[in-house]
Amino acid sequence: MGLPLVNQFLAQGYALVHILSALKIKPSTYYNWRHWQPSRQEKRRESLKPLNFMVIVVLLLNSQLTNECSKISEYMTLKLMRELGIKSRMQKRYRKPKTVVTVDQKPNLIKNLHDLIGFWQTDITYIQLTNHRWVYLATVLDPEKRKVLGYKIGDTMTAELPTSALQLAFDKHRKPLIIHSDMGSQYTSAEFNIKCQNYGLKHSYSLKGHPYDNGRMEAFYSILKREEVYLKAYQTLTEVQAAIGWYINFYNRNRISNLA
Template sequence: MTQKKTNSYTDEFREGAVKLAIESNQPVAQSARELGVNVNTLHTWINKFHGEPPPGSGKQVNDVHLYEELKQLRRENARLKEERELLKKAAAFLRQRITLKYTFIMHHQSEFSIALMCRVFDVSRSGYYEWQLRPPSLRNQRDEALKANIHKHHQASRATYGTRRLQQKLSEENESVSRRRIGRLMQEEGLACKTRRKFRATTNSKHDKHVAPNLLDRHFTTEKPDQAYVGDITYIPTREGWLYLAVFIDLYSRAVVGWSMDSRMPTSLVNDALTMAIWKRRPKAGLLVHSDRGSQYASDNFQQLLTQHGYRCSMSRKGNCWDNAPSESFFHTLKTELVHHEDFKTRAEAKQVIFEYIEVFYNRVRLHSSNGYMSPVDYESALPVAA
């Protein structure tokens, strides 16, 4: 029997988990399940990072007031976001045929008056009431049911799923639907998949350090977890300045097994990311660790960390981003689905949001095409246990 791995967590992970548990309006047990952490462990971390203040200090009262104010601001922000989304939907329906306008009015009559919506859409109230009395066709009934399911999965994916992934989610519910039909229904509902933007490289390969050969050689699949990791660094804009993110990704499941964030790009940034992966996964000697030729990866400290654990070093060819395609793909996904749609006021705010995206959504929920449209955690859980 293989020895069961024990989870260890870095202080950075623990702090992020505590903030997520405290700031989210959900039970601690639910946060623990989302992070894959034992609920008692998470309670222990909360007590450690946010222990009771000294008696008579007044800090507890102030903290309660600040906490309540923060919750109120979050609720108000959520309401404003919801209103903006509704206006976006209505703008799309203004250009649609009359039956779709009637459908929008029917679905939103609890939020706005029918008279107002008929005036905005330039349709008659009598025509709308007459349309309501007509029995819907079987196809229309089927479309309405599909729209509800599409909305559910689109929202659960944080508006990141297009027709291909939505088709996969519907098939899991025994719904056989063409991608063209899904696309039509998404258009009618004003749903769209988030789009990508270009971004520039961050690491500096102009140095006099030793450069390792490309041992990975674009073999981006492995038979088991913890056989090959790929790593890279990207930048996140905030109003305080850049926040740099280093990650290591397991090629077996595309899980982000280690990450670290800092306001600068010292060698410790990549060391901490790999150390997190080592603590969490306990990879054996022989692990292949691939990266670009950045000075952080070529540094003596990083190379010593690899040597200490018996890991092999691999580096991309000069100026060839395709040699590290999985990490490039992850950063494109992160920026497409999250960063480009946020305006981070502080680095601390960005850290917490990115922590939640990686540990809760990307690793445990988001469907990955390389995994047969399974999340990384589910894909690894489906791996047969060695006898």
């Protein structure tokens, strides 16, 4: 557009009306351009650009936001990332060992519930070390509050792992009416179910091959792996425990999607 040329011709002594006519520019267009001011949103976006690149990565990609930056909309975030040439980093997912369920299907007690109140969800996920060995994370989640209530990390996937995670949840939180899990051997074990019975919990199970019956639990693990696990290379069980402990604290206290 010839708008910048207008000022050049004005400086040479030409009349504005003749300049606009020659350039086929409407007077309103010229005056709007001359008096244009960036919007508050544009000023804010520009103010973020001088930040150190690593700070931008932390703020926009890792979702670890300050109170001020937490107000950044998804649209502004994506626009900033495009302008700064920042792309989301995702690593290739690893293949976890397959498990086989050999016991008969047990009842799903939460299938027809109308809300997420009154039950907890629990599950185990796999995390691979750099030496290709596995460690295991058992988690107990309140799906209504989207809070991790208890977790346990170990290098063996026995019934003790989820049972310990459940006990940690009992130690700090008021017990629910129902605990929901999949049909894995750890959750159908006598050890886990005796723990449930001792606390007066009913045990609900996902249908075999239907992980979405435990949807909020699966969603948490998906977020955990995108934002923490897939971005790191863990050499030891201790490193995993430290990293997951930090992330769960962040998830419960500071992550934007969990702020009420």
